[in-house]
Amino acid sequence: MTRILFVCTGNTCRSPMAESLLRHMASQRGIAVEIRSAGVAAMDGMPMSRHAQTVLHERNMTNESFASRSLEKGTVDWADIILTLTSSHKQHVIHQFEGAADKVFTLKEYVEENNTSNQNEQIHQELHSLMAELQLKLSMGEQPSELEIARVYQLQARMPSLDIQDPYGGNLDQYRLTADEIRTALERVLDKLDQK
Structure with a gap:
């Protein structure tokens, strides 16, 4: 059985929605998983946000016993896969928990096709290399050319966002959009788990 940990900031919006959605979806597909969630800046024992609860109820799901948890070593060690x-x-x-790097991914990164992932890595490497060159130029008193600056902007525009939008403080529609974005990615997570 695969153990999956979702991680967000306060563990009251995105990660509890992801936890509840995946538990429900995996059950419907007959895929055995254990699921938890935690927050990098969570206060233990807080309830799920009202809008997150509403979104789950609209989808005929509930997680009444939910209480937020701060991210700690025991939970990180427990997980087979950590999806942020x-x-x-x-x-x-990665920085706070030694040995976690091999099992931590953003949710969107985890479900990307390898081809897309390789393309993104190439873009990231070129951008990193170009930024290093420009920093060196600037430290030597030289100014980057217009062509170099244009290339930086071009590469940045091609980098996809691997983040799930934070609905915290937003209206119910924003929470619905975030839940839909999470659900789409979770379908692909389950597809991957089903192939194992």
Whole structure:
């Protein structure tokens, strides 16, 4: 049985919705998983946000016993796969928990096709290399050319966002959109788990 941990900021919106959605969806497809969620800046024992609860109820799901949890080593060690809702959450997990790097992905990154992932990695490497060159130029008192600056903007525009939009503080429609975005990715997570 695969153990999946979802990680967001406060563990009251995105990660509890992902936890509840995946539990429900996996049950419907007969895929055995254990699922938890936690937050990098969560206060233990907080309820799920009202709008997140409403979105789940609209989809005939409930997680009445939910209480937020702060991310800790025991939970990280428990997980086979850690799916974060943003790249910054991923970086936090990698930097705070030694040995987690091989099992932590953003949710969108985890479900990307390898071909797309390789393309994104190439773009990222070129952008990183170009930025290093420009930093060196600037430190030597030289200005980057217009062509170099244009290339940076072009590469940045081609980099897809691996983040799930944070609905915190937003209206119910924003929560619905976030839940739909999560659900789409979770369908692909289950497809991957089904192939194992």
